[in-house]
Amino acid sequence: MGTAEASEGIIHYLPTEIFSGVIINMQTMYMSWLTMLIVAVIVFAATRKAEIIPSGIQNVVEVFVDWLNGLMESSMGIEGRRTAAPFVITLFLYIFIGNELGLMPQIGPHLTSPTNDINVAFGLAITVSLAVYLFGVMRQGLSYFKHFTQPFAAMLPLNILEEIAKPLTMALRLFGNILAGEILLVVLYMLAPWIIPNIWIGFSLIIGFLQAFIFTMLTMIALAPVFKANH
């Protein structure tokens, strides 16, 4: 893993053994909590006094919510949107804020993106898979798992492989993009302290949004068959 070796010494995860044998990357945890806090503050600020005629932060959040609602409605239908909206919106906001966090000015505490850790990216991808199973069972009962033997029973190994490959690719795509962006940013600061890293930050901000969008879009596509099956 070339990326792993390159990241050593540049990106710090602060792996800490909190119990015997249980290692947690504390830098990742702090950043994850910070991201959660920022997301929660923004969303609560927007919804604390939600009004029919929106203003200020409510407008901003509603733009994202409305946009995601539209995407969900087109991929999963209205029923799917109603059920999955909180999950998908939270997922998008978490990844989006998390991606941009590592690009903020490094004053005081060292800020990194929680999504630069494969544990976070893979954790989110597994959460998506679990959510797909959960919604599937909620809507269709245990017969939901029958689709593993579709179109015929011999497809079972391939289907299981696909179920593993999907979250893995989602996680690696997100993690790879964000980690590479941050490593390149550090390297650029070493090579040219002015202007060039700022251009890269601008580009990375767009990448951060794009990766959050791609991850969310893939989540919707994964959820779509659950809600489409009945139609």
Add this chain to the structure above:
Amino acid sequence: MVSINATLIAQILNFIVLLWVLAKFAYKPLIKVMDDRRNRIINDLDTAEQTRLDAEALKAQYVEQLANARQEATDIVDKANKVAQNLHDEFMEQARAEKEAMMATAKERIEQDKQQALVDIRTQVIALSTQIASKVVNQKLNSAEDQKLVADATDQFLENR
């Protein structure tokens, strides 16, 4: 060092906590407000469309009523004109009849007066002629025979006129 460790589990829990908190306390009011607004806008648009249709129907009704009123007014005026014309004709006819009746009466009166006058004149002429004649012949001509002679002469005279 990049490696899978307990952070994965912790992250899943982190996300579930965030999702639960937001879904429970934040999304419901937001989604409700957005749905309310959407419904309200749809309702308002429907109401506006309905109001527009009502207004159009009302306008059409008024236009029709106006046309009817105009037609009625025209009818009333026509009828009044006709009645007036009828009255006029009737009065004219009546006046003409009266005039004719009066003319006939007058003619009759004139004829009567004329006959009366002729009778009077005849009487007077007889008397005068007799007196004149008696004076001329200087003798009395008052016998019935004379009278008759004079009367015949007078009648002849009058008829010859």
